[in-house]
Amino acid sequence: MTDVAQSKQDRITRRQVDKFDARRTELAVATLHTLAELGYARTSLREIAQNSEFSHGVLHYYFADKRDLITEAVRQYEVVCVTKYDEAVANATTSEQLRGEFVGTFFDTLDQDATLHRLWYDLRNQSLFDESFRADVLEIDSHRESMVWRVISRYAELSGGSVAGSPSTVYVTLDGVFQRALLHHLAGDVVTVAQLRAELPDVIDLLVTPQR
Amino acid sequence: MTDVAQSKQDRITRRQVDKFDARRTELAVATLHTLAELGYARTSLREIAQNSEFSHGVLHYYFADKRDLITEAVRQYEVVCVTKYDEAVANATTSEQLRGEFVGTFFDTLDQDATLHRLWYDLRNQSLFDESFRADVLEIDSHRESMVWRVISRYAELSGGSVAGSPSTVYVTLDGVFQRALLHHLAGDVVTVAQLRAELPDVIDLLVTPQR
DNA sequence: GCCAATGCTTGACAGTCGTCAAGTTTTTCT
DNA sequence: AGAAAAACTTGACGACTGTCAAGCATTGGC
Numbered sequence: 001m002t003d004v005a006q007s008k009q010d011r012i013t014r015r016q017v018d019k020f021d022a023r024r025t026e027l028a029v030a031t032l033h034t035l036a037e038l039g040y041a042r043t044s045l046r047e048i049a050q051n052s053e054f055s056h057g058v059l060h061y062y063f064a065d066k067r068d069l070i071t072e073a074v075r076q077y078e079v080v081c082v083t084k085y086d087e088a089v090a091n092a093t094t095s096e097q098l099r100g101e102f103v104g105t106f107f108d109t110l111d112q113d114a115t116l117h118r119l120w121y122d123l124r125n126q127s128l129f130d131e132s133f134r135a136d137v138l139e140i141d142s143h144r145e146s147m148v149w150r151v152i153s154r155y156a157e158l159s160g161g162s163v164a165g166s167p168s169t170v171y172v173t174l175d176g177v178f179q180r181a182l183l184h185h186l187a188g189d190v191v192t193v194a195q196l197r198a199e200l201p202d203v204i205d206l207l208v209t210p211q212r
Numbered sequence: 213m214t215d216v217a218q219s220k221q222d223r224i225t226r227r228q229v230d231k232f233d234a235r236r237t238e239l240a241v242a243t244l245h246t247l248a249e250l251g252y253a254r255t256s257l258r259e260i261a262q263n264s265e266f267s268h269g270v271l272h273y274y275f276a277d278k279r280d281l282i283t284e285a286v287r288q289y290e291v292v293c294v295t296k297y298d299e300a301v302a303n304a305t306t307s308e309q310l311r312g313e314f315v316g317t318f319f320d321t322l323d324q325d326a327t328l329h330r331l332w333y334d335l336r337n338q339s340l341f342d343e344s345f346r347a348d349v350l351e352i353d354s355h356r357e358s359m360v361w362r363v364i365s366r367y368a369e370l371s372g373g374s375v376a377g378s379p380s381t382v383y384v385t386l387d388g389v390f391q392r393a394l395l396h397h398l399a400g401d402v403v404t405v406a407q408l409r410a411e412l413p414d415v416i417d418l419l420v421t422p423q424r
Numbered sequence: 425g426c427c428a429a430t431g432c433t434t435g436a437c438a439g440t441c442g443t444c445a446a447g448t449t450t451t452t453c454t
Numbered sequence: 455a456g457a458a459a460a461a462c463t464t465g466a467c468g469a470c471t472g473t474c475a476a477g478c479a480t481t482g483g484c
Contacts, residue, residue: 023461038341039338039340039341039342040253041252041253041338041341042341044440044441044442045441045442045443046440046441046442054461054462054463055462055463055464056442056463056464057443057444057462057463057464057465058461058462058463059442060442060443060444061460061461061462065442065443066441066442066443118337118340118341121337121340122337122340122341124395125251125330125333125334125337126251126253127395128251128330128333128334128394128395128398129250129251129253129254129330129334130251134399137395138395138399141395164418165411165414165415165418166411168392168407168408168411169385169389169411169414169415169418171388172385172388172389172391172392173381173384173385173388175388176383176384176385176387176388176391177381177384179384179388180380180384182340183336183339183340183349183350183353186340187346187350195380196380199377199378199380199381202377202381203377203381206376206377206381206418206419207418235431256470256471256472257471257472257473258470258471258472266432266433267432267433267434268433268434268472269432269433269434269435269473269474270431270432270433271472272472272473272474273430273431273432277472277473278472278473
């Protein structure tokens, strides 16, 4: 085969692969929404297919099995979710501003992406039982940790203080607040959510000691 | 019916009720262990029955349906799990001792009751999707919060300081550490677990400011 | 020792699940 | 245009689910 023919073949193959991947992603997104709505325990392939424009059989054309499909959906979650606060970090010029924007974004996404977040926690927990999710979950979790660390270390920098705990401690604390807020938000308990919002600035300041 | 006969009838009824409740509890405990092993998503009634000495049909003799059974199992978890640290609080005479015993108990139960704890988190998450678990979950969560608060406020008392955050903040922080430790423990990552253990005293001190 | 009530087992039901093979439609290339 | 390949649908399979009715076993009061 000539080089020209080879490169043409490559282009064809490439296009096929791209198309294949595009549809895979499309179906993974449909899966993500179904999982967010029903939770892992009650999500079936037929239900996923109904949330897409295809029939249930197509899922086995693009994915080896259910695990493959859900794993791909989890990876899609990461794309959606892991850069939420970067804009706030980039824009902020004072520590108060950054803290305020962080709290705002925090409770915005709590409200708007509640079902997506509950899915994340569902899958993270699923990884406590099912080993095959663990690698992806740990990776996403570490990305979330980095995201939080970027915000808090920048906050410390702007306020002239230093962070009082390790990245791990900072992350689990703020993630714990988020988890709790999510639970009460979904339970319709607006009072508790408002309390958590009011307390969040204090929590942040707890994690950052003034001066050095 | 005479009073005597009435009271006799009562005794009989009482005994029947006690027996009924005893078996209900027994089956709820078997359910708890099955759930801890398999997780909510993969636990079936037949599997539960196999972990008891009875057949699967008996579950509908003692419980209205699967939800009723699992709800009862969740309540059993509370009985098992919510007084873990009270002994440490009662015995401690110095803040260092209390902190040390807390850390010890924390990682002991992480190791020994890992499957039970992952079940708790599984069910708490399930309540994000299934409303019927919410009331029980919120109740247990508040009991856990109180348990943690008893330890930390006593620690502040012994050390002559004061707690830096609300009960809610203190709880979500330590629960966050526990969740993370559980994930890495089940993933077999002893290094990370050891790091979390080494950091835990600092996290506690972060939550309690010295002097008043 | 008999009878009734309770406790428990067995087997079947209607439904859902993941999977896959066979067939149909659509796209792509020559 | 026609053939080949890719994309997608349909229907079926065996396995598994929660539920429950019918029947067997065991207990307790007389």
